[in-house]
Amino acid sequence: MVEETKIFLLFPKILVSTFKKMENRIDRKFFDLKKKNKKALACFVTSCDPSLELSEKIINSLPNYGADIIEVGIPFSDPMADGPTIQRSSLRAINSKSSISKTFKIIKNFRKKDKITPIILMGYFNPIFQFGLNKFFSQGKLVGIDGIIIVDLPPEEDNLIKEQTQDNNIYNIRLIAPTTSKERIKRISDSSRGFLYYVSVMGITGTKKPSINSVKKSVISIKKLSSLPVLVGFGIDSNEQIKKLNNFSDGCVVGSAIIKIIENAVQKELNHQKVLENIKNFLKKLKKNDNL
Numbered sequence: 001m002v003e004e005t006k007i008f009l010l011f012p013k014i015l016v017s018t019f020k021k022m023e024n025r026i027d028r029k030f031f032d033l034k035k036k037n038k039k040a041l042a043c044f045v046t047s048c049d050p051s052l053e054l055s056e057k058i059i060n061s062l063p064n065y066g067a068d069i070i071e072v073g074i075p076f077s078d079p080m081a082d083g084p085t086i087q088r089s090s091l092r093a094i095n096s097k098s099s100i101s102k103t104f105k106i107i108k109n110f111r112k113k114d115k116i117t118p119i120i121l122m123g124y125f126n127p128i129f130q131f132g133l134n135k136f137f138s139q140g141k142l143v144g145i146d147g148i149i150i151v152d153l154p155p156e157e158d159n160l161i162k163e164q165t166q167d168n169n170i171y172n173i174r175l176i177a178p179t180t181s182k183e184r185i186k187r188i189s190d191s192s193r194g195f196l197y198y199v200s201v202m203g204i205t206g207t208k209k210p211s212i213n214s215v216k217k218s219v220i221s222i223k224k225l226s227s228l229p230v231l232v233g234f235g236i237d238s239n240e241q242i243k244k245l246n247n248f249s250d251g252c253v254v255g256s257a258i259i260k261i262i263e264n265a266v267q268k269e270l271n272h273q274k275v276l277e278n279i280k281n282f283l284k285k286l287k288k289n290d291n292l
Contacts, residue, residue: 024118024146024147024193027194030195033250033251040250041068042233042251043071043254043258044072044254045059045255045262048103054262057276059072060110066287068117068118070117070120071120072106072107073121074121074128075094075098077094080152085260088259105143108142120148121145123149125153137168138164140168141170147171147172148165148171155184155188172191172193173196173197175197176199176222178214189222195228195230197253198215198218198249210232215232219232219249229251233255238286254283254286262279264278
């Protein structure tokens with residue numbers, strides 16, 4: 001104890017600086033994973049798909065099933081970056097009377113039991129703008145949001161949300177595409193916090209499989225330009241893919257594959273317990289890897 005006190009007295013600025021960097025759950029998660037020599041598994045689901053009740057059960061269960069980070073999609077009627085699977089999930093959510101307020105309610109309830117797992121909202125600017133920027137970010141902080149991905153808000157328009165994200169300690173996480181130039185990657189990195197999301201294939205989500213060699217080349221290039229962790233997403237649905245991608249990335253994002261399980265359950269009219277069981281079994285297969 002005496003030695004620890006001496007260290008703190010000798011290096012207070014270093015310790016305070018480290019503490020400040022760990023204010024957000026996203027930073028703490030990557031710190032903990034690195035200590036354990038593990039990679040992140042981020043799981044995406046659409047809020048209120050197919051209903052608020054089942055959506056809440058799925059989100060609450062994901063950490064127990066192996067998710068290190070949870071991405072929650074905000075349903076939108078015109079999801080231009082999403083493939084057919086996630087588009088249909090948004091439609092189901094909209095039909096179930098989804099809203100940002102209901103999404104916040106789900107996350108508020110989640111935080112009553114889980115104060116560790118980072119939650120990131122992913123969506124489009126229009127619904128957030130219509131809700132009210134100040135209201136969105138202040139309420140987001142209160143319920144326990146850690147990050148935001150706004151797919152149609154380029155770095156050039158950062159000023160629209162910069163103050164709100166900084167004031168509420170909600171990290172602005174950005175997408176990087178295979179065609180993004182080095183200059184733009186540097187600019188994106190400088191305006192991002194938490195991690196960078198590398199889109200492994202061109203086009204919309206869940207429609208193509210990534211080329212491992214091509215992704216590897218891109219991720220290595222990104223890591224030379226940025227100190228932020230890099231997660232790889234789009235088209236990932238197998239343990240074999242994840243094993244290969246985790247050799248050079250900091251983790252993977254799985255979305256459409258989980259949404260397909262939910263969609264299949266809706267079509268077959270499965271009960272909630274069976275849906276949860278199917279998601280659990282799928283994620284268990286993905287996690288068959290020593291460094292996950």
